[in-house]
Amino acid sequence: MNKKLLLTTSIALISFTLIPTESTEAKMRYHTYENITVYKFRRGDSIHHDLFLKSFTLKSGSWLNQAKYINKEGGWELSSNYFESGKYNYYLTLSNRWDRENDKVVEITGRMPTLPWVNTKSSSPWLTTKPGDGKKILNISKSPHTIWTTKRRAVLKYGYGTKPEYYYVTSKRGSGWINKYALKLAPHKLLSVQVPANKQKVIIFNADGSKNYMWPNNNYTALKFPNSSKIWINLSDNRLEYNWADQNEVLINN
Secondary structure, eight states, rough: OOHHHHHHHHHHHHHHSOOOOHHHHHHHOOEESSSSSEEEEEEOOGGGEEEEEEEEEETTTOOEEEEEEETTEEEEEEEOOOOOOOSSSSEEEEEOOOEGGOEEEEEEEEEOOOEEEEEEEOSSSEEEEEEEEEEEEGGGGOOOTTOOEEEEEEEEOOOOGGEEEEEEETTEEEEEEGGGGGGEEOOOOEEEEEOTTTTEEEEOOOTOOOEEOOOOTTEEEEEEEEEOEEEESSSSSOOOOOOEEGGSSSSOOO
């Protein structure tokens, strides 16, 4: 073969392999920050012959694998893990109420009280390696009786002020990040506690190991979980503000 022709062919092949494709964009995901209406159509010979099949609401917080604007349709064709726009059918919305996956940033991280939690049967039951992202580890809805212990929290900041919150939890089944709405406190007793008469104060412990105090003449709301000697005292209406003390250190009101 002529060397010049061979070189030209080789350059053409190299150039072809370097042409950007849509595979990178296809891996981009989108996170909805409002409910959106989605319309399912069957494709016809032309846009005027497309057949409307049904509509449904996609809830805020859902993930999309594709959100591509189609000029002739006047909207965005969508695909997700549960429905996909393809050769015969497509899913259309007229409102782009979502953010790209890489638009979110962690706004707050911090330690949490090691409270026990259980699954709420939410629509976001997956443990992942990163808050709101990463590799899926475990679907906790398949372990309805497992107790999960919180360790840390992270708040993500999307566009338009939405701030989904994630907890890092552990159990015998595994550990990872999960949306806070996938959890509720494990069965417990709600108590009213105070400082015993023979004490000037009671030391209670924060999530980071630092100390706080209960003072006399105050009633405190507290939680008591089965098979634990700890009493979790709430110092505010924030469920992240629980501090603990041994049950023998406080007076439990009848």
